[in-house]
Amino acid sequence: MTQLSSSPAKIELCSVTHLYVTSTRAFMAIKGIDLRVEEGEFICLVGPSGCGKTTILSLIAGLERPTAGKVLIENQEVVGTSPRVGYMLQQDYLFNWRSIEENIFLGLDIQGIRNQETEEYALHLLEEMELADFRKSYPHQLSGGMRQRVALVRTLSCQPEILLLDEPFSALDYQTKLKLEDLIVATLRRHKKTAILVTHDLSEAIAMGDRLFILARNPGRINREIIIPERIREPLPFHARNQEGFTDLFNQVWKEMEGLTDASRGD
Secondary structure (H helix, E strand, O other): OOOOOOOOOOEEEEEEEEEEOOOOOOEEEEEEEEEEOOOOOEEEEOOOOOOHHHHHHHOOOOOOOOOEEEEEOEEEOOOOOOOOOEEEEOOOOOOOOOOOHHHHHHHHHHHHOOOHHHHHHHHHHHHHOHHHOOOOOOHOOOOOOOOHHHHHHHHHHHOOOOOEEEEEOOOOOOOHHHHHHHHHHHHHHOOOOOEEEOOOHHHHHHHHHEEEEEEOOEEEEEEEEEEEOOHHHHOOOOOOOOOOOOOOOHHHHHHHHHHHHHHHHHO
C-alpha cells in the first residue's frame, strides 16, 4: 500500500456501497469501496464490464448519492454536482452549430463565470492543445482526436480541481490515442490536477497512472491496488511503454484480469 498522508485526501470513498433499484429487481453495483486519492495524483480503474467503474465516477461527480458510505472531497461530503469536479466522457458532446471557440466557452456560460479573464484562460488552453488555429472552425471540420482535445479544453476551462475521465480515448485510432494520452498527462501535470481514469485498455492504465486499481464484479469491489514503479510513472505514456518492467507489469495485470473474468464465468 502507498504511504498515506495525515492530511485530508483530495478524494475519499469510505465503505461505499451503491444499489440500483428498478420495479423488478435490486442490483448491487459496488460494495464496500474504500479508496483514497491524494492531491495531484492520477489513478486508473480497470476491471471487467459491470464491475462498477463508471458508478464510482458518478458518485464522485455527485451525479448519484451512495446507498451506504460516504464520498468526500477534502473531508467534505459530496451531496451533489460541483464546479470543483470536471467529467469527460467517451463522446465529446460538442454542439455542431457552435464554433470551437463558442463550444469551449459553454461551460463558462453555464457556470456564470464567463468574462475576459476566463475566456483568455480557455483560449490559452486551446493553444496548449495545439488548436488555436481552429477556434473559428466547427466540430464537423475536426478529426475525432481534435474534438476530444476541444472537449478537454471545455472541461478544464472551468478550472476544476478534479478531472474524471470515462474511457475518453476508446473511439480513437491507436496513433491518435497515444498522442492524446501524452498531451493529457502533460497538461494535467502542468496544471496540478487530480485525475481518475476509467479504461478497458490495460497498457493505457499502466502508462498513464500513478496507481492502478483492479476491480472485481458481482458486486463491484476493489480486488487489488498496484503502485506503478517510478521509472514507468515519470515519463509520458508513450515512453513509459518502453521502460524496463512495463511488459512484466502488463502481463501481471492481464493475468489477474483473466482470473477475475474466469471467476465471473464460474459464478
